[in-house]
Amino acid sequence: xxxxxxxxxxAHTPIASGDEPAAAARVRALExxxxxxxxxRVEDVRQRIDWLVSRSPADGARLVAxxxxxxxxxxxxxxDARSAALELGLDPGPSPVVVALENTATVHHLVVCTLCSxxxxxxxxxxxxxxxSLPYRSRAVSDPRGVLAEFGVALADDVxxxxxxxxxxxRYLVIPRRPAGTEALDEEExxxxxxxxxxxxxxxxxxxxTMSPPAYPPFSS
Amino acid sequence: MxxxxxxxxxxxxDAPIDRSEHELADWELLADALVGALxxxxxxxxxELRRGIESMPPEDYEHASYYERWLHSMETILTEKGVLxxxxxxxxxxx
Amino acid sequence: MRYRTGQRVRVDSRTHQGHxxxxxxxxxxxxxxxxxxxxxxxxxxxxxxxxxxxxxPLYLVGFAQRDVWPGYSGRGADRxxxxxxxxxxxxxx
Numbered sequence: 001x002x003x004x005x006x007x008x009x010x011a012h013t014p015i016a017s018g019d020e021p022a023a024a025a026r027v028r029a030l031e032x033x034x035x036x037x038x039x040x041r042v043e044d045v046r047q048r049i050d051w052l053v054s055r056s057p058a059d060g061a062r063l064v065a066x067x068x069x070x071x072x073x074x075x076x077x078x079x080d081a082r083s084a085a086l087e088l089g090l091d092p093g094p095s096p097v098v099v100a101l102e103n104t105a106t107v108h109h110l111v112v113c114t115l116c117s118x119x120x121x122x123x124x125x126x127x128x129x130x131x132x133s134l135p136y137r138s139r140a141v142s143d144p145r146g147v148l149a150e151f152g153v154a155l156a157d158d159v160x161x162x163x164x165x166x167x168x169x170x171r172y173l174v175i176p177r178r179p180a181g182t183e184a185l186d187e188e189e190x191x192x193x194x195x196x197x198x199x200x201x202x203x204x205x206x207x208x209x210t211m212s213p214p215a216y217p218p219f220s221s
Numbered sequence: 222m223x224x225x226x227x228x229x230x231x232x233x234x235d236a237p238i239d240r241s242e243h244e245l246a247d248w249e250l251l252a253d254a255l256v257g258a259l260x261x262x263x264x265x266x267x268x269e270l271r272r273g274i275e276s277m278p279p280e281d282y283e284h285a286s287y288y289e290r291w292l293h294s295m296e297t298i299l300t301e302k303g304v305l306x307x308x309x310x311x312x313x314x315x316x
Numbered sequence: 317m318r319y320r321t322g323q324r325v326r327v328d329s330r331t332h333q334g335h336x337x338x339x340x341x342x343x344x345x346x347x348x349x350x351x352x353x354x355x356x357x358x359x360x361x362x363x364x365x366x367x368x369x370x371x372x373p374l375y376l377v378g379f380a381q382r383d384v385w386p387g388y389s390g391r392g393a394d395r396x397x398x399x400x401x402x403x404x405x406x407x408x409x
Contacts, residue, residue, distance in 0.1 A: 023289045024248035029313040030295060031255055039304055040258040048257035049250050097353055099376075114230035114339050116271055117287070126245055126253075130238050132287050138232040141341065145390045150238050160393040163381075165230065167337045168374055168399040169356045224340045231341040231385065268363035272335040302365075 052126065059090045060123040060173055061194035063100070064205075065187045068178040078102060081173060085123060093122025095171040101164065102175045103201070108155055110148065110163045110201035111172045112140035120171035124196055131200065141165055151202040174198070176205040226279040227271075252288040255295060265298050273297040317373045318402055323349045325377060326408040327400060335363035338404045346408045347379035350397060358401070373402040 034040045063085060067074035077084040081100040085092035092098050098120060101109040113119065114137050119127040130136050140147050144163045148155060155161060164172050176198035182190060197203035224232075245253075259265040273294025274282075282290065299305040319325055329344035337359050352375055357368025381394040388394070 020246070020248060021286070021289065023252075023286070023292050024246070025314060026310060027248045027252045027255065027288075027292055029310050030292070031251060033305065033309060033313055034255065034259075034299075037304070039264055039299075040255065040262055044258035044261050045251070045254045048254035051257075052245075052250055052253055096356075099351075114341075115227055115337060116274065128240075129243050129287070130240050133238060134229055134232070134283070135234050135236045135238045137229040138234045139238075141339075141396060142231040142385050143389065144394070147238065151240070157391055159391075160395065161381075161390060162378075162394070163396045165339060165396065165398040167339060168359070168401070170353055170374070170376070170399050228340045230339045266362050266365075268335060268359040268368075269365065271359075272363040275335060 052121075055121060055123075055125040057124045057194075057196035057199065058191070059085075060120070060196075060199045061191040062088055062090065062187075063123065063173070064175050064194045064199065065191035067100075067175055068182075068190055069187055074102070074175070077175070091122050093120060093171065095120070095122075095169060097170045098123070098173065099170055100173050100175050101162070101201075103177050105177070106158065107160050107162060108201065109172075109174045110140060110144050110161065111166060111174060112137060112163060113166045114138075114141055115167055118166040118168075118171065120173050123171075123173060124199055128196070148202065151197070153203060174201040176201075176203075179205050179207045181207070225275060226277070226282045227275045249288040252291050252295075256291060259295065259299075264302070264304060265295070269298045270294050317352055319349045319352070319373075319375060319405065319407075321349050321352060324408040325349055325375075325400075325405040327377070328404050328406060332360070334360060336360050336404075338400060339398065341384065342377075342379070342398055342400070345379055345384055347377040347383070349375050350378040351376035353399065356401075358403075374399055375402065375405065377405070 031045065035042055063077060066088060067077050073084065077100045081098040082092040085098065103109055117127055117132040119131060121127065136147065141163055144161055145155065166172050176194065179193060182193065193206045195203055195206060198205045256270060260267065274290045276297060277285065277290060277293055285293065296305065296310060300307055324346060326346045327338065327342045327344060355371035355373045358372045359368065362368040376397055377400045379396045381388045381390060381396050382392060384396050
């Protein structure tokens, strides 16, 4: 056992940098017990961790970039995103139905899960903390234009904003609009413009001239 | 009637959205993976995980971090099913 | 599948103490079937260890934001979509 001498100090406190909450030792104790009982196998746990750390928005970005350059692929993606992901050799995850939603000049989609944190983890990586936060879950449905403003996105008045509350078994992925001036870019260059946040609908795809590092940190184990 | 604590859509909450990024800590990945392993062994399903989270006392739910909620749910559901004995995790931590 | 795309439906406003996936803010609201997804195990029994049979058809239902939030401050055309199981819907035509 490591860390149990700290257990009385940090119950229910948020994670502090360089420190661990009481839950950390508790999760390790739970793993130990479940493995001892033969309830779970260590290999299953390791495999799942490996899978989690291998997931990133780069996979979703590949789907979007392909849809931008190949209209027929885009139709297949909109019809059945799960099959379209498999077509590119990507893992669409366990959800039986994955739905891609296309942003256009007149329609903008924003995804939330008000009840918990449903998210296309297989194609986008683990959800950001803000996606799971109470302010986002509360306001994304009732004040979505206000939420978008917090993210620095102002939609024109004639754009129809569609908020999607993923309440059940379906996972939703937004296809952001292709930025202007990207006609000369190849598929790989285009996919670099597709940020995680743009596939949730709280951002537009990056513009070439203002290209900055991705909004998410590199995911390492 | 008060809405259930997890049913957040439209709750009046003025706090700004904290957009700071945070890489999952080892214990958070482990909590996620334990649920994955339990699902694979059919010792738990996703709806039970959600029910366990939703059964948290509202005060605890509000203050818990995301994977603290998952931990609470695993302990609740596994104890209910007899996979864990009541207090077994506490006893292990005390050794 | 009891409902078809384009049909007007109302979300049941009943209270349900146990686990369920119908958000409170949509209860009693009227919208339109946008997609018929498929049938899925019923989460209300899965959550208590059952297998969720019989499966329940799941629909994507679209609502006018102004119908959902009386004081909605966005644009008139803004919409809200959510997945709702058939046993939470009633015909509103």
